[in-house]
Structure formats: C-alpha cells, structure tokens
Amino acid sequence: MKQALTAVVEDICRRYGNDRTRMMDIVIAVQRRLGCISVEAMECIANAVNSHRVEVESVVTFYSFLSVKPRGKVIIRLCKDIVDWMKGYEEVADAMAKELGVTMGETTADGALTLTHTPCIGMSDQAPAALVNDVVVPNLTPERGRQVVRELRRHLDPPQLVTMLGDGNNAHPLVHAMVRNNLRRRGPVHFSDFESPAGLEAALKRSPEEVVAEVRASRLRGRGGAGFATGMKWEFARNAPGQKRYVLCNADEGEPGTFKDRVLLTERPDQMFEGMTIAGYALGSDAGIVYLRGEYAYLQAFLEHVLAERRRRGWLGQDILGRKGFNFDIRIQLGAGAYVCGEETALISSCEGLRGDPKNRPPFPAEKGYLGCPTIVNNVETFSAVSRILEKGAAWFAGMGSERTTGTKLLSICGDCRKPGVYEVPFGITARELLDLAEADNPGAMLIGGPCRQMIGPERFSGRICYDDLATGGAILIFNRARNKLEIAEHYLDFFIHESCGHCTPCRVGLVLLKKAVHKVVSGAGEPADLDYMRRLSYIISQTSRCGLGQAAPNPVLGALENFKPLYADLVSDRKRGLLSTFDLSKAVVDSELRVGRLSRYV
C-alpha cells in the first residue's frame, strides 16, 4: 500500500521535474490520482522535490479545493454566492442534502459523494450552479438537484451528467459543457472579426519599443479592475534589469458576480494568447503563464489544444512567424480555489508553488516578480485588447470610450434582471443604461465591481462606468428593491473572511471583529454607537491591511452604511445606560447551570 503510494507520487513529481516551484501541479495531480494529499503523500512529495513536509502542508491547506483528508470520490460544490442564493440556493442545497442523506460539508457513509459549498464559480448568469468535480451543472432546481444526485449514485462519473451542450465552444468536444455564453452584446474589440495572427504580424512590423509605445498611446488600462496603465507596466518590466522576463495572464476571475473572462477564454482564447505573445515580443520574454482558476478547470484541455495548435502554426515556440530568435511559449497553471490569488503578487506566489499569500511591495512585480524576475501580470481582457490595438492601431482604440478611459469594457451583468450575461460596452455608459440593457426588474441597488467595490442606490444610477466614477473589473450585480442590503453586506463579509490569506493582522482578525459588530446590529441588539464602531473599525482595516483584499473587504459594510443610511440606523436603538445590550441574563443563567451541572435556584 505504502509502496504503491510512493510509486504514484514519485512518478507525478518526476513528471514535473522534481521541481518544487511546480508544487501546485504536483499536489493537484496527486489529489486527482489518490483522492487527497495525505500526510504520507506530503512526506513523499517533500522528499522528491527536496522540501519539507510542513512546506507541502502549508500549500495544501491554503487552497479550498485541496484536502489532506480523504473526501468523496465525487465532490459536489454548490455555488453559494449571493446570486445563487437569490435564485434558490437554499432549496437546492436542502434537496440535494436530503437525497444524499448528509448535511452540508459531509461525505456519504460509503465515501462516494461529498456535498459542500464554494464561493462564486463564475456562473452567476446561470445560477444556481454547482461544480461536480470539474463538471459545471448550471441552472439547478431542487428537482434537478435530486436528479443529479440519483444519477451520480448510479455511475459516479460526472461527465455523464452533461446532457444538453452549451452554445459556441462550450459544445467543443474538449470543453463538453452545459455552460452557456449568454453573450448579449458584441463590441468592436473583443467579440468582433479578429483573426490570428493579425495582431502578432502587426506587432512584428514594429520594434519592441514601438510596440510598447503603441500600447501606451492607446491609453489601455488594466481590465482586472485596478486600472493601471498597461503600457507603463510593460515599460517598467522592460527596463528592469534581469536575464529573464515573464508574461503572466490573470485568468483567476474570482470577484463574485464576474464571468466575462470565462466567455473570452471559451470563445476568444487565440486573441488572449496572441496578446501575451505580443507582450513577450515587446518585453523580450520567452515564457508566459496563464493562471487559470480551479473553477475553470473544465476549460483546461481545450486551452491546451489551442496552444498546441498555435505552436503547430508557428505562432508560439521557436522563431515565431519566421522571426529569428523570437521564442515564446505559454503554460497553463491551474489554481485550486483561492480568491486572493487574483491579487497579482498572490498569483505569482501560487505560480511559484507556494501558498497564495500576496508578497510585500516593494519590490513590485515589474522589477522582481515570478522567481525574482521582471514580470507583468495582466488580465485576460487586457491581453485580448492588446491584440486588437496592435492590429488596428492605438488611435482606433483610443477613439472609443471616454476621455480618460479608452476602449470598451466587458461587463458581466447578473442578479435581478431578465437578461443576465456578458455585454461589451464603450466606457462612459451609465449604470441606468445597463439596467435597461439587462432589463432589470425594479432595481433598488447595484454592486458595481463586485463586493470589493461599493453598492450604490438609485441616486447614483446616473453615474458612468469608467475608472474615475464607477470603476469595475467587470462585475455588475443588480438587486431589486425587496432585497435586504444588510444581509448582502454580511454575506460578502463572510466571503472575505473565508478568502483572507491571514498574513496581516487587520485583515485576519479585524474582519472577524467587524462581522461580530455587523451581526449584532442586524440581529437587533445594536446601539447607535455600534455604527460608529463599525465605521472606525472598517477604516482601520482598509488603511492598514497589506493587500487589496483587506483594503477592500470592509467596502460592503461601508457601502451599506453610507449609501443606505436608514437601513442600519433603523435597527439600532438607545439602551438604558449601563445595560449591556448583548448580555442576555436568562441565557447566561442557563449556560452556567449547564456548566456546573445543577440548577441555580431550588424549585
């Protein structure tokens, strides 16, 4: 038994060159083979890659999809994001749990099936959805949930659940998914007439410096949400001293309510890979990595196929398009369930085979990134835009959008609307126009940019989507007037607590304290001073946290406090002086009776 395990693990490690920086690939492969990464397996990996068991354990225990203990052969991960919850998550969860005879988080007695939940899997336009191992099951109902369980009991083979294939490349044999693109509006940049290698050919007509200059002239800003000028980032990395440079693509689309990169990856992978190749040329880099979130593992085989095809055509590999000495190739790094890995330095850590902890800055990635080398990290949509900018020129791109935010933006719109899906719109469009496009149903609030940004009320629906007003990485969530904004804020706070890496004190501890305060108010035990306390604590967390996650995590609460003032205010009331509102005397008496094992009064 032990020998068999050793042989399997050693073989996997060898496949990755016994290279500890490929730890993510190794542990994912071990889990796929053996069901979990046991203590014995961790010891074996540590020996093979010349590391330590506790180092392997630190990686394995960081990622939600990895496990030290055995779990079911098939794992049903029900997506528990706010949109799923609005569309009936609880009923589906109940139905599936009953059918399985387990509670949430448990495995059936025969070790066959585990039922658990997970944050947003990028299917908010077809919620409630679940991941069954790597297979996406969208549009769940309680009946469909029961049916899924019954089928799985019969064959324990998730791919057999796929009945009706989705549109476009979702029906490609290597994708074979029930996912739908819901591409509602095509625009000129991403979903138009691009054909490889038009962007790359145009790039090779210029010098690398000229390519960077072209990207600068387009005034393209990072599409992941932070909006850093892409050309400037490239220039920093290009000018940084170093032998080797890396081009990383952030396909770890994890912001709840975002799914636009999923559609780009499905329908326009060439355009994205080409943008990376152009970056490789501009920076003098020969290696790129796409960090693909674990939730999108179902796209991996297809993306590998597209890469192989590009190599075959001479668009990747040695002497690309016949240009002597221009060598560039791309590998895909799969993630394993960690929102924080969308933060660029955490993404780099994960690619290096480490815990997905963000890194301290300075140094910045452009100077010292992946394996200590100058590195750029850009979003899927950013690379996709780069291909078009080189093909059609910076002026063409800069002619679209608003003055300070050029080009178009892909938005994933979901929630209370009739037409959830992906929309390519020019920057500068108003929130109200989006509500009309998506046919929103009695909208009372919008979350522009997901929970890491702020929730706005109707008085701000006239705001414009751009970096100077309503900034977004792509998520647009619509809530009707009946939705409880405070519950939504509390839900997202739970999400951030779950996804915090735990490195710095304010994020690790502060968020738990904030959650206590919010819960106290929402449960009706709050006093007016609690609102000030929540504001102050939120401010301390956002100011002193190390990375963007902690800095943004209080936003759902702050947004609800600032933009929906009466909601919290109505819940709090002045208590009698000296009376601690959270102290429940009768409950305390019962608790102490239980502890001492006798009644406190004689009856």
Add this chain to the structure above:
Amino acid sequence: MATITFTIDGKPVSGQPGQSILKAAQAAGIYIPRLCAFKDLIPHGSCRICSVRVNGRIQAACVQTISDGMVVENDTPEILEFRKAILDMLFVEGNHYCMFCEKSGLCELQALAYRFGITAPQFPLLNPNRPIDLSHPDVYLDHNRCILCGRCVRVSQELDNKNVFQFVGRGYQKRLQVNGEALAATGLRVADRVTASCPVGALMKKRVGYAVPVGERPFDHQPISAEWHAKQEA
C-alpha cells in the same frame, strides 16, 4: 554610497539606498514599534504594528524602502490609534493571561500594550480553542499565545538552516505548524537560535520560567524603546 535624506515627523533622517524606513529610523534612534520585524530576517510585513504614513499612504515601515524627500508620519494620534487597534486585535485573537505567563515582563506584546497605555481590550475576546505542544523535552509551544508573526518560521529557515515551522491554513484559521507529528519529532534543539526568537510566550524553553523576579524584568521599569531594540540587535 549615496546617502538618502527624508523626514520622520518633520525631523530630517538619512539612510542608505535600499534600507527600510524601520532600519533607518532605528539607526537614527527614532522608535517605530514592531513585532514581526526581527534583526536581519527578511521583513515579514505581517503584524502591521510598524504602520506609518508615507507620502500620504499607510505602509509597513519594515518593508517600505526609503527614498529622497520621503515624508514619514510616525508619532501622530492617527497612527497611534491604528497601532493600538492592531495590538488589541492580537490580544483578543489569542488567549493571553499576563498575570501567570512566564513571559510577563519580557514579552514584547505586553510591553507595547504598556507603552501605549492599553489596560483592557477595546475589542471583544474571541477565546479560541488552541492546543499546547509539550512533546519536546526542552521546549514547548503554546498556540494560545502565538501571534503569527513568523519570527520562528524565518529564524529556523534563515539562521538555523532548518525548517521546523511553517504556517498552515488561511485567514482566521491560519496557524503555526511544526514539521512533523509534534515538536519532539522535528529535530529542534534547545540551543537552536529559534528558541530565543519568540516575542511572546508561545515558543518557550522549559524549566527556566520566572527566573527573573518581578521588579527586575526588562520592562518593569523601562518601556520598550529604540534603545531596547538596539541592545537586542547588538
């Protein structure tokens, strides 16, 4: 080497290129409180006690390198409020009972609380359920008092050339783990430098507790300060 000049609370300070704000301040005798920063270890940037305002933005002084003309705010009411809050978070996150802790009087967490005038927590206690590892003959690990500063992780790696400690889990579930079933199985020796690296009473030598009488302990008369750190690092 060219000298860099900048200001801390309006006072001109000079330092070397690549130096952190914390190191430059320490060399100039200016106190910036800290917990996870330790000697010449690679900065961790995790405790955030050394938070300062740099050209308007909050940064960790142990990580941020100095540059010419940089404006650093260190001793301001706002920064003090941040530091007190963060310290308090560390207190309520674990189970800290100073009155009978062996580390009392030489504990850096406690000393900072005294320096900042913290007498009771402003946040609710979280009362976690955490284990104590007594397996090792000479050293014990009390997770109740661990503040996750990572000093032991780095000292073991960088100074002892071992790898006894590492963090596992994430977020509020993150905790210190040893390389083996328990501390006894790790190859840790009492003479390793790591055994003297813990700022609190989490990683402790056995049978040497309460050696210094109350009234004669390092922080009984002097608050934690730049001079104290200078002596430690000498």
